[in-house]
Amino acid sequence: MKYENPKIPEGINTTREHPLKEFAILTVGIFGALIIAVFALGWAAQWAAPHVPFSYEKELSQRFFKDQSLDKPNQQIQDWLQQLATRLVAVEGLPPDMDITVHYQDDDIVNAFATLGGHVVVHRGLLKELDSENAVATVLAHEIAHIKHRDPIIAAGRGVSIILALTALSGTVGDELAGKVLGNAAILTSLSFSRDQESRADEEGLAALFHAYGHVSGATDLFARLKKSESSLHQPEFMQTHPGTEGRIDAIKQMARANGWPMNEPEKPLPNFLR
Amino acid sequence: MADLYIFLILLALGFTIGTTVEKRHFRSLIRREAEHADLLLIASKLPTPDLKISESHLVGGNAVISVDYFKRFVAGLRNLVGGRMNAYESLVDRARREALLRLKDEAKQLGADMVFNIKIETASISQSANKALGSIEVYAYGTAVKTARQ
Numbered sequence: 001m002k003y004e005n006p007k008i009p010e011g012i013n014t015t016r017e018h019p020l021k022e023f024a025i026l027t028v029g030i031f032g033a034l035i036i037a038v039f040a041l042g043w044a045a046q047w048a049a050p051h052v053p054f055s056y057e058k059e060l061s062q063r064f065f066k067d068q069s070l071d072k073p074n075q076q077i078q079d080w081l082q083q084l085a086t087r088l089v090a091v092e093g094l095p096p097d098m099d100i101t102v103h104y105q106d107d108d109i110v111n112a113f114a115t116l117g118g119h120v121v122v123h124r125g126l127l128k129e130l131d132s133e134n135a136v137a138t139v140l141a142h143e144i145a146h147i148k149h150r151d152p153i154i155a156a157g158r159g160v161s162i163i164l165a166l167t168a169l170s171g172t173v174g175d176e177l178a179g180k181v182l183g184n185a186a187i188l189t190s191l192s193f194s195r196d197q198e199s200r201a202d203e204e205g206l207a208a209l210f211h212a213y214g215h216v217s218g219a220t221d222l223f224a225r226l227k228k229s230e231s232s233l234h235q236p237e238f239m240q241t242h243p244g245t246e247g248r249i250d251a252i253k254q255m256a257r258a259n260g261w262p263m264n265e266p267e268k269p270l271p272n273f274l275r
Numbered sequence: 276m277a278d279l280y281i282f283l284i285l286l287a288l289g290f291t292i293g294t295t296v297e298k299r300h301f302r303s304l305i306r307r308e309a310e311h312a313d314l315l316l317i318a319s320k321l322p323t324p325d326l327k328i329s330e331s332h333l334v335g336g337n338a339v340i341s342v343d344y345f346k347r348f349v350a351g352l353r354n355l356v357g358g359r360m361n362a363y364e365s366l367v368d369r370a371r372r373e374a375l376l377r378l379k380d381e382a383k384q385l386g387a388d389m390v391f392n393i394k395i396e397t398a399s400i401s402q403s404a405n406k407a408l409g410s411i412e413v414y415a416y417g418t419a420v421k422t423a424r425q
Contacts, residue, residue, distance in 0.1 A: 001323040026352040
């Protein structure tokens with residue numbers, strides 16, 4: 001009996017395909033599908049979120065907003081902001097069960113935001129940039145419009161569903177670091193309002209400003225200020241969730257012109273304790 | 276963001292180094308297999324009766340090959356959609372061939388010219404708790420025989 005070991009040709013047990021080709025196909029395919037799924041989830045959450053009763057949203061938010069006692073001057077500012085907000089709420093026609101609570105934060109952050117449960121937070125850093133009641137009202141009206149449109153619960157619904165989906169997925173990829181990257185991407189894509197929501201809030205806010213004061217002077221004050229400080233860190237517009245500052249100023253002016261809302265009336269000064 | 280950069284760097288390192296090492300290993304396997312072609316590996320349990328055998332020994336060869344970061348990531352993606360696991364196939368192939376070559380080394384040192392009853396065992400050595408493949412081990416063993424050739 002003759003024994004022999006013929007040479008086995010290469011490429012039967014392994015593939016000759018370049019590893020980067022498989023990598024490219026898998027990444028493009030899976031991440032493409034992922035992006036579509038994230039959009040679909042976001043869309044579904046957007047559709048479902050407004051059906052969450054506002055009372056439930058309020059209950060949910062109570063955990064984050066404990067009654068904090070402010071010292072006297074800060075309390076005065078908060079009360080004034082709250083009064084201004086109450087006037088704007090009446091003008092914007094919020095449903096009767098929706099109420100707005102304004103919180104004043106005594107720190108340097110240049111920001112104001114609306115969040116779950118009708119809470120609006122205004123930081124001292126932002127108030128310092130504004131020099132008329134009308135400019136403050138613009139900011140408040142914009143944030144109140146977000147709440148009227150149910151934007152915070154939409155963003156939260158979208159955020160939670162996307163984070164849940166991506167976290168579940170990152171577990172199956174089986175790599176800790178890749179999972180972390182996915183998790184961060186989930187947080188980045190979800191914790192802000194979309195540009196569309198911002199534009200709608202701008203429009204609603206501007207209309208409220210007109211109905212409260214009879215003109216829309218001061219509506220572009222904040223953006224003009226922001227534009228000055230923005231030039232140092234220039235980002236392309238599509239990277240930001242807020243429409244570009246320049247674009248917002250133009251949109252506001254255009255809307256004012258189209259509706260015949262005057263833009264150059266004298267503005268109401270700030271109360272003494274804010275000057 | 277830092278995580279993303281670290282991840283991309285690891286991926287690039289895994290790819291460049293992993294591919295270079297794998298190519299070098301395959302070249303070495305092909306060369307050594309040609310050198311050892313005269314030693315026959317036979318899967319059957321017993322030699323045919325016409326073969327005169329003067330000596331027999333148990334011989335074995337063991338190889339452990341580790342997966343690189345790039346392969347593990349690609350395999351992770353492949354896990355989601357299913358299909359041929361190209362990234363790991365080359366790993367198993369290398370480990371199996373390396374183990375057989377080491378078995379042949381041992382058999383040659385004993386002066387054998389054939390190895391019967393070749394058996395192959397394999398195990399995966401997990402690196403972490405999240406059931407990701409760390410490295411793969413292949414152990415090949417058989418009975419090396421010295422034949423009295425006519």
